[in-house]
Amino acid sequence: MTASVRPLSAADLTPVYHEQVREVLTRPSLSYWQDAWIRLKANRRALVSLWIVIGLLVFTVFGPFVWRVDPAAQDLDQISQPPGVDRTAWIVTPLPIWNGETQGEGSGTGLRAFGDPDTQAIRLRWDPAPEATGGYRIYRNIFPIGPERAYGLPLVMSRNEIWYEDRLDLRPRTYYYSVLPLNELGEHSGEAQIVELEARRVITVDEARKRGLLALDHIPVNGETVKLKLHPLGTDYLGRDMLARLMYGARVSLFIGIVAPLLYVLFGILYGATAGFIGGVLDAVMMRFADFVVALPFLLFMILFKFIFQVSAGESGIMPMLVALVILSWPATSRLVRGQILQIREEGYIGASKLLGAKTRYLILRHMIPNTMGVILVTLTFAVPSAIFTEAFLSFIGMGVAPPTPSWGSMCNEGIKTMLTTPHELVFPALLISITVLAFNLLGDGLRDALDARMRSRE
């Protein structure tokens, strides 16, 4: 076997070059903010919170364009209406005042309704009791009477009549009526007669026409119904639409919650940066003053400021609250920024930059501000819930926005008075405050983890 000899070709004689392999970045270079964004995206809680915050802003800004209901308009047919109830109302002719006439009365004993109980009038009849020497007293309750004999609201005392017509502020709900016999001294002298009645929602023909629910030339037949205006979240104690009020209330709450922190954080940055950058005696004096402002009891001063700025009644009181928040809240940020500036001033890269001939302006714009931005953003996010809290607290104790303007805090204040009968008036604004504060807190946690390695929580 002989090895086959291949003739050399030109290709064999070309020199072999060493290919230059440079260092290649396998991943794209990330800026500080890109890196922070990736870390924030990995945090599920923070991301959900971010969406909630965006949702709230959309609700506040665009909500009133979609749900065009005047938050101050009263719907007197539906007062303190819980959300999602049946809106049908029977059309009836107005009932004349009852004179106790009982013609056509069906059989029945004890306390009973005469005719159909509805929201126009509830007519009651009862059996004469021998022990009622001094007449009767009629009570109405919206809760079951129960073993503790809570009869509720005393409506009227009747002498000899064994009938009564109730037209007092009737709502479509269950009522518990009791009639108690009285002796000559006006004391209860026997067993109560009790009845449970369900009042049907009715609207008179004239009212239905006036509200535009019924065509003017249409004459309704007996038993015809109309649909009342829609209130998805119900109405408050004055018959105002809750959804519209929550939207407008969000404007006040979020305006204060976002604008006040923006203003005082900005002031804090300027103040702290000036003190930190200039240093010396000025720094000492400025920081002593900040210490002094911190020592002021915050909420007391908020109340006091409200008093100082309270020019006249009818003013909604948003501006005084904003001013007071800004005046009292800046020191925390200014301290933080000053600390940061003092720290950054000593960093090696500042010295290097100075050696290369950087001017003060360049140092501030290129190094100081970008390096403090993360901390400031975190402070800002945490400042929002505390400002919302403050607004809600002040409005709740009656020092916040004045009544015609809704805010979540003042809505809670109004809702708490009817908490037992119509809890939705308290629950909705309370829920919105809690969700907003929760979302901003979680977002702040996430931002802190993403932006600032030093403040990162040890988890």
Add this chain to the structure above:
Amino acid sequence: MLRYTFYRLLQGLITVWFIATATFAAMHMIPGDPLTSERAMTPEIRANLEAKYGLDKPVGEQYLIYLKNIATGDFGISFTQKNREVNDIIREHFPVSATLGLLAILFAATGGVLFGALTALFRNRMPDYAIMFLVILGISVPGFVVAALGQLSLVNINETLGFTLLPVGGWGTVSNMILPALVLGLGTMAYLTRLMRSSMLEIVNSDFIRTARAKGLPATRVFSKHQLRNASLPVITVLGPAIAGITTGGFVVEYVFAIPGLGRYFVQAVQQTDYTMIMGTTVFYGAFLVFMVIAVDLVYGLIDPRVRLK
């Protein structure tokens, strides 16, 4: 330490003086004067009344009299509750608020230390997640909402049980105090739990814990004697702000639970614009808060020698 104490006390005094001056200025900036709401009167009667109350004197002199009265602890007479001195109102109702606040702080501190320790022990396990979820809720839900919902659920509990487990409002017995104090302490408790958790986790890795383990101490002893005790120190630092938070939180809780504390009278005075009452209580509360915070800071310096300041 002595110099520091002196400096803090001086700062506190200046703060109180500033609060007093601000209240005085506030009351003088409001349009109208204390006699505006009285019945129409002839100029002579008005002049007499002004002379009686010292309103005819120049503002500077009124201010000096005001400062002198405050220094001697005289806050004047309430406007809406005639014939009642603001002093008497404070003396009668502040103890109620103080009792409630003390109880709330007790709840908050024990609960915070306990739950914080628990979360650190069960780190990243079920109890930790459950408690931390509640903590975030506690921080995010405003006090008045907690108070109202607490009351509402208590009504329902009493209804289902068929007897009164705890009264829904009022004041007088221990059972009246439990729910309001819990509600009042909740926010602080949540905050303390968070603080305690991170402080516990930090201490777990410290040298003295390793030494204690190395010399063979049982785990329970390491936990209770070395870890818990050292971790609870930072709790004291936030007691100052906590007192402030609980005092102002008391305004709302007393209002919701119908407790006859000073906070409720303060809110009432604000709503009825009872000037002297607002002035008196603001200065009183201001002084109380300022000096409580100073006291807490000084006590912390005594307990933990590491933070003793120059």
